[in-house]
Amino acid sequence: MALLRTNRRRKGLEASTMSESLNGRLRTGNGNQPPTEFPHTLPGTRTEVVTFDNSDQMVHSLGSHDEALRYIEEQFQDVNFHVRGNELSMTGPSTVIPRIMRLLEEVRGLVAKGTVVTPDILQQLVSLLRVQSVQNPADVLTHNILSSRGKTIRPKTLNQKNYVDAIDDNTVIFGIGPAGTGKTYLAMAKAVQALQTKEVSRIILTRPAVEAGERLGFLPGTLSDKIDPYLRPLYDALHDMMDPESIPRLMAAGTIEVAPLAYMRGRTLNDAFIILDEAQNTTPEQMKMFLTRLGFGSKMVVTGDVTQIDLPSGSTSGLRIVREILKGIDDVNFSILEAADVVRHRLVADIVSAYSTWDDAHRTDAQYKPGAQDKPGAQDKPGAQYNRGVRK
Secondary structure, X not given: OOOOOEOOOOOOOOOOEOOOOOOOOOOOOOXXXXXXOOOOOOOOEEEEEEEOOOHHHHHHHHOOOOHHHHHHHHHOOOOEEEEEOOEEEEEEEOOOHHHHHHHHHHHHHHHHOOOOOOHHHHHHHHHHHOOOOOOOXXXXXXXXXXEEOXXXXXXXXXHHHHHHHHHHHOOEEEEEOXXXXXXXXXXXXXXXXXXXXXXXXXXXXEEOOHHHOOOHHHOOOOHHHHHHHHHHXXXXXXHHHOOOOHHHHHHHOOOEEEEEHHHHOOOOEOOEEEEEOOHHHOOHHHHXXXXXXXXXXXXXXXXXXXXXXXXXXXXXXXXXXXXXXXXXXXXXXXXXXXXXXXXXXXXXXXXXXXXXHHHHHOOOOHHHOOOOOOOOOHHHOOOHHHHOOOOO
């Protein structure tokens, strides 16, 4: 395999090239031939040339230190790349070259929109291009939801983009998927956006405190002391998206409310963006109670992971059955996120996939069904000491 690296000068329009071969065989022809000609192209291979408008566009597309080009080389190791001036030539299998051309087309689209192209962005582009969709990957990666404290929050996968679109287009939205897919984080971003644009007058964040058996009175401390550990992930997301100094003031005014699910009973929630997190730990009765709190001018987002149910053994998760109950109802959407949508450390997606495969293989074994709390080792789960007194 031959790889041609670049060593371009970054000032003005001057550019020079440095070629490096990993196996000592360069297919660049002799010194009198133009760099875009590959006279020894083998059958089944194809050569294409991408011409950039100027050196600045080329630098922004391939990386300030060629890190984007190096990533592309690593992903397509059976392709030879050659840079000369403002041209990038490539020769490789006829089935692969069109994919690279499409990738570079999307990269140029991102550059035109002011996006800095990094290896992470390229990784997301490669993943998006594997999915057949009418949406351009560049449109997905430039769909900004919120900018706060120098950080822009946007979907990073096609399923995440569809989820965000569903939140825009529906009143009740269910975001279901494994850990790390951004289902709660993106919903929080949409809630903050709706508050800032005055689409709603308040944000209400809730989740079941199942780890405490929903019997908060048994725990020491004030109400805030009792519920804070279970709602901390929601607070963390708020601090990422808003000025931390403004959050206590907004909470004191009731503009932002964070409370256990049990405190939603008997209320009607008007003109609010309401998020129920960890919904897999609701019973069918709790799910019905929550959904019927919906008031005028409000939007509800329900998030959860049906593979991480902490309910006592024998209990049915409300999230497992709600899709069957609500099917066919207009203005209700179910968005499914998958392991491919995990945006945490790259190992998280592999771990999620491995557990999913293992669960499928043991699905007939009741010991490993989600929610089997009374099996050996369940006592080691956080909050298990409080579950012993829960009525089953």
